[in-house]
Amino acid sequence: MTRSPYLTNAPSVSVIMLKVVLALIPAIFAYVWVFGGGILVVLSIATFVALTSEALMLKLRNRPVLPFLMDGSALVTAWLLALSLPPLAPWWLVVVGTFFAIVIAKQLYGGLGYNPFNPAMVGYAVLLISFPSIMTHWPAPLDLAKAQLGFADQFHYIFGGLLPDGVKVDGITQATPLDYLKTQLGLHRDLQDITHESIYGKFGGHGAELVTFAYLLGGIYLLQQKLITWHLPVAFLASLAIFSEIFYLVNPEHFANPLFHMFTGASMLAAFFIITDPVSGPTTPKGKLIFAGGIGILTYLIRVYGGYPDGVAFSVLLFNIGVPLIDAYTQPRVFGHTK
Amino acid sequence: MNALTSLMNLVKIQGGVHPPEHKQESTLRPIVALPLPKELVIPVRQHVGNLPKVLVKPGDRVLKGQLLAEPEGNISAAIHAPTSGVVRAIEESMIPHPSGLPDVCVILDADGKEEWVPHQPISWKDANKSDLLSALRKSGIVGLGGAAFPTQVKLSTGGRTLVHTLVINAAECEPYITCDDMLMRERAMDIVRGIEIVQSLLGAERTIIGIEDNKPEAAEAMRLASESASGDVKVKVVPTQYPSGDARQLIRLVSGIEVPADKRSTEVGVQCFNVATVLAVYRFFEFGEPSISRIVTITGNVRSPGNFEVLFGTPVRLLVEAAGGALPDTNEYIMGGPMMGFSLPSETVPVTKAANCIIASAPNLFPPAPQAMPCIRCARCADACPVRLQPQELYWFAKSDNFEKAREYNLFDCIECGCCSYVCPSNIPLVQYYRYAKSEIIAQDRAQQAADLARERNEFRLLRIEREKQERAQKHAQKAAGAKQEASKSEASDAHGDAEAAKKAAIAAAIERAKAQKATTVVKNTDDPSDKLKSEIEEIDKRRADLGLVENAELSQSGTQEKE
Ligand code: SF4
Ligand code: SF4
Numbered sequence: 057m058t059r060s061p062y063l064t065n066a067p068s069v070s071v072i073m074l075k076v077v078l079a080l081i082p083a084i085f086a087y088v089w090v091f092g093g094g095i096l097v098v099l100s101i102a103t104f105v106a107l108t109s110e111a112l113m114l115k116l117r118n119r120p121v122l123p124f125l126m127d128g129s130a131l132v133t134a135w136l137l138a139l140s141l142p143p144l145a146p147w148w149l150v151v152v153g154t155f156f157a158i159v160i161a162k163q164l165y166g167g168l169g170y171n172p173f174n175p176a177m178v179g180y181a182v183l184l185i186s187f188p189s190i191m192t193h194w195p196a197p198l199d200l201a202k203a204q205l206g207f208a209d210q211f212h213y214i215f216g217g218l219l220p221d222g223v224k225v226d227g228i229t230q231a232t233p234l235d236y237l238k239t240q241l242g243l244h245r246d247l248q249d250i251t252h253e254s255i256y257g258k259f260g261g262h263g264a265e266l267v268t269f270a271y272l273l274g275g276i277y278l279l280q281q282k283l284i285t286w287h288l289p290v291a292f293l294a295s296l297a298i299f300s301e302i303f304y305l306v307n308p309e310h311f312a313n314p315l316f317h318m319f320t321g322a323s324m325l326a327a328f329f330i331i332t333d334p335v336s337g338p339t340t341p342k343g344k345l346i347f348a349g350g351i352g353i354l355t356y357l358i359r360v361y362g363g364y365p366d367g368v369a370f371s372v373l374l375f376n377i378g379v380p381l382i383d384a385y386t387q388p389r390v391f392g393h394t395k
Numbered sequence: 396m397n398a399l400t401s402l403m404n405l406v407k408i409q410g411g412v413h414p415p416e417h418k419q420e421s422t423l424r425p426i427v428a429l430p431l432p433k434e435l436v437i438p439v440r441q442h443v444g445n446l447p448k449v450l451v452k453p454g455d456r457v458l459k460g461q462l463l464a465e466p467e468g469n470i471s472a473a474i475h476a477p478t479s480g481v482v483r484a485i486e487e488s489m490i491p492h493p494s495g496l497p498d499v500c501v502i503l504d505a506d507g508k509e510e511w512v513p514h515q516p517i518s519w520k521d522a523n524k525s526d527l528l529s530a531l532r533k534s535g536i537v538g539l540g541g542a543a544f545p546t547q548v549k550l551s552t553g554g555r556t557l558v559h560t561l562v563i564n565a566a567e568c569e570p571y572i573t574c575d576d577m578l579m580r581e582r583a584m585d586i587v588r589g590i591e592i593v594q595s596l597l598g599a600e601r602t603i604i605g606i607e608d609n610k611p612e613a614a615e616a617m618r619l620a621s622e623s624a625s626g627d628v629k630v631k632v633v634p635t636q637y638p639s640g641d642a643r644q645l646i647r648l649v650s651g652i653e654v655p656a657d658k659r660s661t662e663v664g665v666q667c668f669n670v671a672t673v674l675a676v677y678r679f680f681e682f683g684e685p686s687i688s689r690i691v692t693i694t695g696n697v698r699s700p701g702n703f704e705v706l707f708g709t710p711v712r713l714l715v716e717a718a719g720g721a722l723p724d725t726n727e728y729i730m731g732g733p734m735m736g737f738s739l740p741s742e743t744v745p746v747t748k749a750a751n752c753i754i755a756s757a758p759n760l761f762p763p764a765p766q767a768m769p770c771i772r773c774a775r776c777a778d779a780c781p782v783r784l785q786p787q788e789l790y791w792f793a794k795s796d797n798f799e800k801a802r803e804y805n806l807f808d809c810i811e812c813g814c815c816s817y818v819c820p821s822n823i824p825l826v827q828y829y830r831y832a833k834s835e836i837i838a839q840d841r842a843q844q845a846a847d848l849a850r851e852r853n854e855f856r857l858l859r860i861e862r863e864k865q866e867r868a869q870k871h872a873q874k875a876a877g878a879k880q881e882a883s884k885s886e887a888s889d890a891h892g893d894a895e896a897a898k899k900a901a902i903a904a905a906i907e908r909a910k911a912q913k914a915t916t917v918v919k920n921t922d923d924p925s926d927k928l929k930s931e932i933e934e935i936d937k938r939r940a941d942l943g944l945v946e947n948a949e950l951s952q953s954g955t956q957e958k959e
Contacts (some may be wrong), residue, residue, distance in 0.1 A: 068820055
């Protein structure tokens, strides 16, 4: 009898996911502009693998395939992973990563809504641990690379690992700005000297910072659409900024400034798209602040002291474990209760 | 609007939602009295509380306003004949209630004469309070905001608590409903007279009328009328945000007082009444009119929506006809608003005291919810919850029958407002899960209490058997000892007697120990659950009554709040 409310007014899960995908499009344009069209190939492979393995798993798990395929969550995972990979990643790397993200990290845990870990980050972490060298060698931005690859060349490189005659691998790749900084600092060079090299731009990596701005743009769209709340991105970026500011103030010769950290690596992608994965994140406002703030600090520490150039993936996964605890201890004060 | 009221607009309830209002449609015409029906089906219980005692029998001729049933027990309300006529039958019939169960009704054939019992106005300014309250007990007036809690009970503060603020609930926050809006536009003066009476009965210093800012005409009418009030009566306009009309939410909005969850509002000096209720109080004292009719909004999928003054017992069908009839694709009728209302079993059920609004529903107005998807933990529901609960956690606990956890996460603070379901992108019928979990917990607690009682009784029985056995043994021993003493008269054995006494003392001590032990176990078994459960059940009842969500009237006898 009582089945009220009779009214609902919510965007469906599919609409939410599609809007997230939409919010990523500026960044993809930036990618193509800076690194060439190869990223489109990587995105396509990831999309294809994600959808087929999702469908296969749904079938195996005896779940309705179409409604769940249409929810768009696999697509989002695929894109987030693809955008975390080097834009000229070999095809099999994309396949392995996506498969892991969808099959192991998501479907085996029970599918949509049940994964305790961020699926894209699981895929990324597995690849980073298994293939560290491929994962840390990014193509140089087109305007810095010694050799220029067209779209067809990039396509062939992704699928066959073949480069046009006369082009060597180190002609098209370079260390990532974060990685380079770390190794050069390790050689006791001054930070100022290093960051004046051509691979650095105004704030972060040359060219890459454009992509970063595009993520910021997409993030603002998500906020405006009320698909995410301010807590996560603000807390993450703030903690990253505050921490790097402290280190920077102590020793500006050795530690990069906050802007550098906010606009390099996966910072903006993480702030608006990765740590905002609702399923594996906390739900309470306070919990979001703790979660994102913690990831910010940990990311910074891994960047500066850890063995990996960027720390977003590991930090996110680590804090995913803590989510139930964070939620449990950050319950808001219920109306009419004293605490 | 003066500076203060516009400043108050900044204070908003936390969370909540703002669905399309759909109030315009039913406010185009003034309130119209519905023509007299031929037959009235008058449910004997139209309120929260005990079933009243029926005073008439089939064949009796009754006059308009005559008492048909008198209140029984503390929490109960009288029922009067809405018109003159002959009682045809007293039988179970379908009533508009979320339970969907039939209840006792007086079936009255109207004679069309509308012949009144003699009116007995009461000059309230001269009478003393207890006389007025006992008169009110016969008025049949209950909360007309939908909760239908007997008004007299809410006014009997018993001198224990000091009520300083009377809050008049005129928020009418549910979409579609406009009966209070129209009432304020048309009868503001009478409402203010009613406020004067209620304020004086409560001994309150001030009255605040809370109105949502989507009813500017009503707010203005009330503001003008309140200038004529003898006491301190103010209008506060609050932002339109559902569920600002929840009594506790409104009290916080207009007075800043957040009523503690485990207390009644009167314990912090506030009492809340609905506008229509205070108007009914005024009419009762001023004209001697008992509660026999109310304003009902008929809207939704009907040709000409509007507000009607309807006698209790009038079939909903007549109301629909008065609104030009339902459009062809109408598939059901909803009583109350779309956020908290319920589906009527048919359009033949009568209008009752709780019926503030009837909405003709159609698939295009309220489409069936799409297939539910898994929860993606987006926390939209938590952001929308006015009570700041974590609906996604409650859902998880309710779904997995983890009732202890659900209780721990304050399930019983949930007012079932439906905001969480309204915003859920996965279309999960969250409120249904909470209703289910609550009723399960209540059932379990009842079963537990019954089991405790049974065990307690059984333990006493065993104890009694044990005691009787020992007493018998003792008697035997005494007899035997006596015979022995008789037999050996010469050997007056002090030692023997001592041994006997020691044995007896030992037995007595053992019994004492056993008793004490039983007593403590009994206490351990019953004290904790029953008391805690009782207060919790009370809590639920209170909250349900708060929102007119009482599914079972017996449950709610301890509640004194209502959504006004
Ligand atoms: S709104 Fe629905 S999907 Fe989102 S957290 Fe709440 S229950 Fe889950
Ligand atoms: S129905 Fe209960 S849980 Fe849902 S929003 Fe209302 S009070 Fe919160």
